[in-house]
Amino acid sequence: MFDDFFIRAIIAGIGIALITGPLGCFVIWRRFSFFAGTLSHSALLGVTMALVFEINIAFSVFIISAVLAILLLQLQKKTNLPNDALLGLLAHSSLAIGLVIIGFLSSIRFDIMGLLFGDILAVNKNDLLFIWIGGVIILLVLKLIWKPLFASTINYELAEAEGMKPDKYNSIFTILMAAIIAISIKIVGLLLITGMLIIPAAMARNISSNPLQMVGLSIIAGLLSVFIGLFSSLEFNTASGPSIISAALILFCLTLIKFKKSKLNK
């Protein structure tokens, strides 16, 4: 019925939605949206590094994201500048350095649009394997650290006082963020991964009353976005990645209407 590439795109999208759903909730809860954006911006530098040193792109993106996260922690200790300023500094300087380095690589043809917006329709079997294995690992780790990470998200001091080791689990969470960006860059691209992290979770917040429900709804919203986005990109011949995010936005707007109503009813 559908072409192979479309089936692969659907399977890849499902994988991404399953991971971004729960991680996205933590991004929202911890006010990490800008942090997620910064990490994905740095992915460009990660990709150029991969080209320079001829290593695996996902691996390189992961390393650069992780380095950036550590750098941020160090900067926070060194200066009193607010977080958003530091994140902006890191996001745009890593983007700039990436672009400067690309300039030196005149011999390599570089598909910058593909990098920014991904190409879910070009996913091959190896990519699928990579996404799903990586995804399962990320979700398993998240399940294992759920309790201490959640406690640290609610209140750092309470978590520390009651032996939840928030520093440790916050760091693990940062690594998970770097990992999701690394494995999804080829599919949704670096501009859209942040959208997949934030929009479904934001939608879920509008209609949920407890944390687990929000995670569940966030996953469902992500899956719906993938389906609606991919099928409409097939139907209207639009770019697949942006179609997925647009679908997510429409879902978000729908919950907004319902949310306003239920608030008025109170």
Add this chain to the structure above:
Amino acid sequence: MSKENKILLKVEEAGVSFNNKSLVRGVSLQVRKGEIVTLIGPNGSGKSTTAKIALGIYKNIEGKVQKFTDKVGYVPQKISIDWTLPIRVIDFMLLTENLSDNLINVALNLTGVEHLKDKDLSNLSGGEFQRVLIARAIAKQPELLVLDEPVQGVDFKGEIALYTLIKKISETLNCGILLISHDLHVVMSATDFVVCLNGHVCCSGKPHVVVQNDKYKELFGDRASNILSLYEHKHDHTHSQDGSINQDGSINKE
């Protein structure tokens, strides 16, 4: 209460500073099983800071802190739950430990908020939220309980009930309690040991010793010394209608 009770927390000459400004220094205290130790002092005297030092929240501290238990319950002075995180009272109760329904219900019942179990945490009033915080801390049956102004925002009747509860918990659970309180009446009547802070330890000891200390009088005024008389002394005074003490022994007749 025997002196041989196990030491749960030992703080020696501890302090912490930020940007070269000392918040509190030279604090020594210990909390044993079944004992209530109270920190008192004016605003900004380092009470909460001392509690946080004791709990290991601050990383770069002077001095030494030893905790001989991992079963800690903490009621912080301030905690804000972001709207972005939907969380009910029941979810919050399970924050740091998986507890049976029974333990949760009993704790919520003790602090009088069982009916709020399925309510959203961000919709609670200040007093209700405090009761939930206390319930959460005691539900896990801690060995060491650290309460930072636990009854703030609670109505007058509830305040007395909660302090009675805290006293009862220290007996039934036989846990050690480090309490921060502004209510000198409570402190002096229900406490085994008082540490009076003002950036450093002004004085410390049994309540009846501390109230006689000049530094204590300096910090809280002479009237504060009379507080103890309410509880410990034979009737060498009377009370007027509003409950204040008439030192001359007269009864304020209308």
